[in-house]
Amino acid sequence: MKRGFKGFALLVLALFALTVALGGCAGDRGVAPEDNNGPSETGNMPPVGAPIQGGEIIVGIAQDLGSSLDPHQMVAAGTAGIREVLFNVFEGLVKPTPDGELVPAVAEEFTVDGTLYTFTLRDGVTFHNGDLVTVDDIVYSIKRSADATSATTFVSALSVVTRVEAVDNRTVEIEIAEPDNEFLALLTVAIIPSGHGDHARNPVGTGPFRFVAHTLEESLVIERFDDYWGTPAYLDRVTFRIFAGGEAVVMALAAGSIDLASHLTADMVRQLPPDYYYLVGAMNLVQALYLNHAVEPLDNLLVRQALNYAADIQQIMDILSDGMGHPVGSSMYPAFARYFHEGLVDFYPHDPERARTLLAQAGFPDGFDLTITVPSVYTPHVITAEVLVQQFRAVGIDAVIELVEWTWWLSEVRGNRNFQSTVIGLDARSMTARAMLERFETGAGGNFINFSSEQFDETFALARAATDSDEQVRLYRELQEILVEEAANVYLQDLVNLVAINGRLTGFQFYPLYVMDMSTVHFVE
Helix, strand or coil: EEEECHHHHHHHHHHHHHHHHHHHCCCCCCCCCCCCCCEEEEEEEEECCCECCCCCCEEEECCCCCCCCCCCHHHCCHHHHHHHHHHHCCCEEEECCEEEEEEEEEEEEEEEEEEEEEEECCCCEEECCCCCCHHHHHHHHHHHHHHCCCCCCEEEEEEEEHHEEECCEEEEEEEECCCCHHHHHHCCCCCCCCCCCCCCCCCCHHHHCCEEEECCCCEEEEEEECCCCCCCCCCEEEEEEECHHHHHHHHHHHHCCCCEEEEEEEEEECCCCCCEEEEECCCCCCCEEEECCCCCCCCCHHHHHHHHCCHHHHHHHHHHHHHCCCCCCCCCCCCCCCCHHHHHHCCCCCCCHHHEEEEEHHHCCCCCEEEEECCCCCCHHHHHHHHHHHHCCCCCCCEEEEEEEEEHHHHHHHCCCCCCEEEEEEEECCCCCCCHCCCCCCCCCCCCCCCHHHHHHHHHHHHHHHHHHHHHHHHHHHHHHHHHCCCCCCEEEEEEEEEEEEECECCCCCCCCCCCCCCCCCEEE
């Protein structure tokens, strides 16, 4: 159900005033780090002491998790929230570390020989239902994820798999059509039991926590899995409580009714009680004003370029997060350090006069009307959209915001492509740099902006087939250049991730991808 936009101009004016009054500082309980790409501790420091085994916490999240908890459906755009939470429940043959490395998980070891990947199953890995993981479960999980005939579980990047076979009771071979430098990262896809019948409502994995319950629009509960093969979690139970938006999360923090919340704005952390502290990291996504190339006048390159020149990204970061964050320039975020194209950050400097000139050249000397559709549950995106409204009006573009429910956004914007523009953040859902670019191939299922470029498609095909890593880096950067030259979207930033934590807890770790690991969080004596 859609909800109309009213009265957000006052909000922006208030935020402008607040930023000026604070002089861009993070307040008396935190200072912006010099480098926001990695984790930094700020404000009241985490507690020091011996870790306590046990205890329960409540984590506030400002997004409903949807009705399906099937891990093989979590690769679609718009499922970042559920993937973030169920990172604690599922594991693949390999898994990521906070440093961004891939290490063996359900598999004990593996070898790579060209297009052949051979995995040796770890002894004694147990599913949460008590069953031992077998090679049959590995084969089932990979085949299910790569099943192009399934409308709900197909992981498009796994379409390169040509054979999955159990060699013996501990060994599985996976063969792909051609060498692929990034294929191993795809094997973080969840290993699930082949005989389990209800992956959507009763998920079973191998992670440090097991699923307990999910109440739609209310909560999701996980408990420590005592038979976990690896380092066990500290906490006995974690409840993810679902709130209608960021402001409701802040109110719960102020009341002390939740212990941890992430993705906060700078204004929100200023409202924290004195017995909480916050950490600064990166969200590891690309926030942008995504433009539908199939609707007028956004099908006009000059108009799209004008929007880019009209946007003042630094002002957005100043208002939203006291200057913290990282401009991205194109569809790649800094955690993908080798691929990130720093030189594109200033490709479109803030230049209102240039924007007005381009609009006149495009046949819109008096501007045009623009609707920005935003999921109401994401406060940072709502505030970003409101700042853009003011910036666009300064060059004659009459922009208005359409606030919508998250389910409506998924259905109409992402699914039916029924929108003009939208502010959202997109992450690397398959944990590869390729995932940040493949969604813009002509005809790609995730190409909800209807972008089409023959040059992009040809270059992407070369990048996908590249076996030399340096050549692949060069091609990925060229793809980013094409997106920027075509003004595919108004690329803004990798948002800062401000995480508020109860002062009795410590151990929270940032990852270079959009996940929340609860296994290391613990109380201290």
